[in-house]
Amino acid sequence: MSKDQTSKTELPAELGRRKFMNTAALAGLAGVVACTDKSAPAASAPAPAAASKGSADAGIDYSKYEVKPGELDTYYSFSSGGHSGEVRIYGLPSGRLFKRIPVFNMDALVGWGITNESKKILGTRPDGRPLYMTGDTHHVHQTYLDGTYDGKYMFVNDKIHGRLARVRMDTMECDKITELPNIQGFHGTFTDKRDPVDAAINRTTRVFCGAEFAIPLPNDGKDMNAPEKYHSLFTCIDSESMEVRYQILIDGNCDLVATSYDGKLAATNQYNTEGGAHYEDMMSAERDACLFFNVARVETAVKAGKFKTIGASKVPVVDGTKAANADPKTAMVCYVPISKNPHGVNASPDGKYFVCSGKLSPTASVIDLSVVLKWFDGEVKDARDAVVAEPEIGLGPLHTGFDNKGNAYTTLFLDSQIVKWNVEAAIKAFKGDKAAKVIIDKLDVQYQPGHGFTSMGETKEADGKFFLSDNKFSKDRFLPVGPLHPETAQLIDISGEKMRLVADHAVYSEPHDSIIVRRDIIKTRQVYNIDDFPHAVKDAKDCRVERKGKKVTVYLTSQAPTFGLREWTVKRGDEVTIILTNLDKVEDLTHGFAIPKYDVQFIVNPQETKSVSFMADKPGVYWCYCTNFCHALHLEMRSRMFVEA
Numbered sequence: 001m002s003k004d005q006t007s008k009t010e011l012p013a014e015l016g017r018r019k020f021m022n023t024a025a026l027a028g029l030a031g032v033v034a035c036t037d038k039s040a041p042a043a044s045a046p047a048p049a050a051a052s053k054g055s056a057d058a059g060i061d062y063s064k065y066e067v068k069p070g071e072l073d074t075y076y077s078f079s080s081g082g083h084s085g086e087v088r089i090y091g092l093p094s095g096r097l098f099k100r101i102p103v104f105n106m107d108a109l110v111g112w113g114i115t116n117e118s119k120k121i122l123g124t125r126p127d128g129r130p131l132y133m134t135g136d137t138h139h140v141h142q143t144y145l146d147g148t149y150d151g152k153y154m155f156v157n158d159k160i161h162g163r164l165a166r167v168r169m170d171t172m173e174c175d176k177i178t179e180l181p182n183i184q185g186f187h188g189t190f191t192d193k194r195d196p197v198d199a200a201i202n203r204t205t206r207v208f209c210g211a212e213f214a215i216p217l218p219n220d221g222k223d224m225n226a227p228e229k230y231h232s233l234f235t236c237i238d239s240e241s242m243e244v245r246y247q248i249l250i251d252g253n254c255d256l257v258a259t260s261y262d263g264k265l266a267a268t269n270q271y272n273t274e275g276g277a278h279y280e281d282m283m284s285a286e287r288d289a290c291l292f293f294n295v296a297r298v299e300t301a302v303k304a305g306k307f308k309t310i311g312a313s314k315v316p317v318v319d320g321t322k323a324a325n326a327d328p329k330t331a332m333v334c335y336v337p338i339s340k341n342p343h344g345v346n347a348s349p350d351g352k353y354f355v356c357s358g359k360l361s362p363t364a365s366v367i368d369l370s371v372v373l374k375w376f377d378g379e380v381k382d383a384r385d386a387v388v389a390e391p392e393i394g395l396g397p398l399h400t401g402f403d404n405k406g407n408a409y410t411t412l413f414l415d416s417q418i419v420k421w422n423v424e425a426a427i428k429a430f431k432g433d434k435a436a437k438v439i440i441d442k443l444d445v446q447y448q449p450g451h452g453f454t455s456m457g458e459t460k461e462a463d464g465k466f467f468l469s470d471n472k473f474s475k476d477r478f479l480p481v482g483p484l485h486p487e488t489a490q491l492i493d494i495s496g497e498k499m500r501l502v503a504d505h506a507v508y509s510e511p512h513d514s515i516i517v518r519r520d521i522i523k524t525r526q527v528y529n530i531d532d533f534p535h536a537v538k539d540a541k542d543c544r545v546e547r548k549g550k551k552v553t554v555y556l557t558s559q560a561p562t563f564g565l566r567e568w569t570v571k572r573g574d575e576v577t578i579i580l581t582n583l584d585k586v587e588d589l590t591h592g593f594a595i596p597k598y599d600v601q602f603i604v605n606p607q608e609t610k611s612v613s614f615m616a617d618k619p620g621v622y623w624c625y626c627t628n629f630c631h632a633l634h635l636e637m638r639s640r641m642f643v644e645a
């Protein structure tokens with residue numbers, strides 16, 4: 001049997017001819033590679049589909065998927081917002097957008113980046129502004145208990161500044177942000193699915209983070225144009241304290257991250273084993289790798305003090321390079337070779353396999369985790385033996401979701417399709433079984449899918465009901481809104497043998513990954529607990545102005561349709577802090593607070609307290625008004641701030 005990526009499976013004839021792509025073929029196919037060569041033809045936009053493609057099908061009863069007025073959705077979809085820096089919450093199957101959670105961005109409605117509380121989470125510059133104004137969220141994952149979501153926290157990465165944020169699921173708000181030391185391009189992230197060391201703890205305690213861009217370590221201005229000296233780190237963060245536990249120095253780079261259901265392994269696929277600085281260098285090798293980290297061995301090494309530190313960081317860094325991990329019996333890292341420039345790495349819900357997509361190879365590599373564990377035990381010599389199937393599934397495979405019947409659904413970026421294939425059949429075909437039916441179905445999507453994910457598909461409770469395809473282009477699918485198009489999220493019914501496209505939803509740029517979570521798992525608060533806020537102003541009678549030299553604190557409440565002070569006075573040059581508690585207890589009764597010309601704007605939800613600080617540098621009368629429609633007298637809900645000259 002052949003373990004080469006050219007192994008044969010039953011395939012549509014055209015795939016056999018397409019094999020691997022070289023640079024020219026790739027650029028010509030869909031223009032995914034940014035081209036700086038002015039003489040080269042401009043990358044073409046994706047071809048529009050024929051009129052019949054993806055249009056309504058008389059054989060489908062779409063009303064089955066409708067959420068009628070007054071009805072609730074079956075699932076939440078938690079979606080990253082890409083370079084918008086936020087996280088979004090949708091309902092499925094309706095596609096209704098419920099909420100945008102500001103995380104790494106600024107948000108005028110909530111006051112994220114404006115209130116003192118949010119700035120404390122974001123960090124600040126010496127002038128008081130948030131440390132960074134931008135963010136780039138790609139992957140969201142929740143905490144697990146015994147292989148499924150426990151509804152406690154959600155984590156999301158920031159690729160641009162290398163930060164991990166935690167979102168509390170009870171309030172659906174970001175409560176902590178940690179910046180990873182000595183990395184750039186923090187891309188993939190995944191929570192562990194159970195504690196690998198303490199068998200009694202079946203819950204998430206770690207969040208693994210992969211850095212995509214290798215850099216000089218430390219990145220202090222030396223060795224800048226010596227890419228061979230750059231390195232990338234794989235980081236582990238404690239999900240409770242949000243402190244960095246340790247980092248692992250590796251060869252190559254990290255892209256996506258996955259964790260095993262037994263908690264023993266964390267993995268990252270890498271497309272730049274070449275250590276290239278330019279794209280043609282990054283695609284020069286026929287094979288890259290998927291790295292597996294033996295979590296227990298890494299943590300034993302950290303405990304035993306077998307680490308160094310880098311620059312000013314005190315975080316333990318263990319050596320995960322190939323040279324230091326040549327002996328499987330002591331290795332912390334296993335480098336499994338897989339086809340050219342892989343992208344996603346996804347865990348099958350039966351706990352047995354990870355699937356990496358080829359991206360520049362029309363294949364998916366199926367990695368058997370039991371073989372990886374045997375490699376660490378010294379029972380398997382060649383790490384490549386862990387690849388138990390490598391079916392050709394189509395062009396530009398990126399991400400894979402799973403149902404509960406052993407089928408995988410992979411996005412094909414270049415083919416603009418979703419391919420449904422059977423994992424066990426692919427393994428049989430790899431062993432030479434010519435009768436094995438690997439490819440079950442293909443469905444056109446509109447257009448160029450990136451991530452795709454199934455309902456509950458990243459848990460043991462994968463239910464095989466829906467697949468959502470987050471497409472990177474929408475072109476002709478929606479009413480035109482100018483050059484910036486929305487993206488298309490397409491809902492696909494996967495409960496039958498054939499996939500059925502059942503809805504198109506427009507989404508604002510640019511979601512990457514999402515998770516689809518059963519609604520019964522999510523339990524939220526509808527009203528805050530006033531005692532959770534140490535500075536709460538608990539009674540309207542406590543409203544007052546306190547002065548300590550130039551520092552002035554205004555204690556304020558809101559209760560429809562009034563603020564606790566009708567007017568208050570400060571002096572030019574005062575450093576003013578306003579603390580506002582919303583005393584209303586009624587669910588959904590939010591007030592807003594805005595001060596013209598002072599750029600103050602935020603909301604307070606029922607029983608919530610927030611504060612802002614600013615320099616009173618403009619004398620005059622300022623109407624502080626409620627921005628959130630709350631009452632018949634909402635427009636009348638205002639106070640005056642007098643700033644004396």
Ligand code: CUK
Pocket residue numbers: 138139187256343398399450451512513
């Ligand atoms: S990456 Cu965006 S399509 Cu950042 Cu998850 Cu693959």
Ligand code: CUA
Pocket residue numbers: 560561590591592626627628629630631634635637
């Ligand atoms: Cu309070 Cu509007």
Ligand code: CA
Pocket residue numbers: 271272273274282283284285287288340341
């Ligand atoms: Ca490569």
